[in-house]
Amino acid sequence: MYLFTDIENPALPFTLPDEIDFLCRWDETLRAFCISVPGGELIYAEQFFDRKISDRSVEYFQENENFDWKEICWSDINESDLKKINFKNIKWKQDKIKLYGKTIPLPRLTCWHGDQGTPYTYSGITSQPNEWNKGLLYIKNKVEKIAHRKFNSVLLNWYRDGEDHLSWHADDEKELGSSPVIASVNFGETRDFILRRNSNKTQKITIPLKHGTLLIMAGALQHNWQHSVPKRKRIKNSRFNLTFRNIS
Numbered sequence: 001m002y003l004f005t006d007i008e009n010p011a012l013p014f015t016l017p018d019e020i021d022f023l024c025r026w027d028e029t030l031r032a033f034c035i036s037v038p039g040g041e042l043i044y045a046e047q048f049f050d051r052k053i054s055d056r057s058v059e060y061f062q063e064n065e066n067f068d069w070k071e072i073c074w075s076d077i078n079e080s081d082l083k084k085i086n087f088k089n090i091k092w093k094q095d096k097i098k099l100y101g102k103t104i105p106l107p108r109l110t111c112w113h114g115d116q117g118t119p120y121t122y123s124g125i126t127s128q129p130n131e132w133n134k135g136l137l138y139i140k141n142k143v144e145k146i147a148h149r150k151f152n153s154v155l156l157n158w159y160r161d162g163e164d165h166l167s168w169h170a171d172d173e174k175e176l177g178s179s180p181v182i183a184s185v186n187f188g189e190t191r192d193f194i195l196r197r198n199s200n201k202t203q204k205i206t207i208p209l210k211h212g213t214l215l216i217m218a219g220a221l222q223h224n225w226q227h228s229v230p231k232r233k234r235i236k237n238s239r240f241n242l243t244f245r246n247i248s
């Protein structure tokens with residue numbers, strides 16, 4: 001059997017800090033890497049969704065009655081024009097945050113979907129989620145099987161190009177519970193997802209999240225690490241990220 005060990009144990013496509021308390025094991029049944037970091041757990045499945053499903057998802061998220069998604073440069077569309085676009089499957093929004101008394105647009109578009117009656121709070125506002133649709137339920141079912149749990153909501157983030165980004169934060173809102181399991185699904189452009197340890201900010205893990213990649217964050221990760229998606233100025237195309245969560 002030793003002849004096949006390289007096939008059975010693929011190499012992790014990113015590096016972990018060179019310390020004994022970081023452990024990584026390939027799980028052949030899950031076809032994913034199970035990673036233990038100090039104060040948290042990760043599961044990384046690089047090609048969780050195949051090319052066909054991933055390509056279809058990119059199209060599904062952009063389908064609209066106004067523009068050909070293959071032609072349009074989304075970062076050229078201003079906020080008032082965005083409001084006029086009739087998206088078929090996902091009602092993308094330009095959210096705003098208040099910073100030092102100023103209102104500024106988030107550097108990405110967002111949308112929430114979920115079970116009816118599970119309101120979420122975001123940018124300081126409580127709202128009802130959009131209803132599930134066929135595409136999101138397909139993705140949710142696949143993710144629930146590997147995560148061994150049900151999710152009642154999903155936050156979608158659309159990074160229109162490399163200027164769109166997400167700053168350091170943890171998903172530690174109290175309605176997510178004390179050690180939330182959060183499943184992140186990625187389509188479109190590859191973007192780096194960076195984890196940074198709270199107790200030693202020089203300790204970082206850079207994980208490239210690709211077209212079809214699943215990353216599950218679990219254990220006490222949200223208490224001990226923050227994460228971000230930094231700008232990548234050379235990237236000209238869209239990336240879609242879905243984080244499945246359980247809100248109580």
Ligand SMILES: O=C(O)CCC(=O)C(=O)O
Pocket residue numbers: 155157166171184193209227229241243
């Ligand atoms: O886009 C990503 O990979 C991360 C999204 C995220 O962390 C969030 O929405 O809280």
Ligand SMILES: [Fe+2]
Pocket residue numbers: 169170171227
């Ligand atoms: Fe997050």
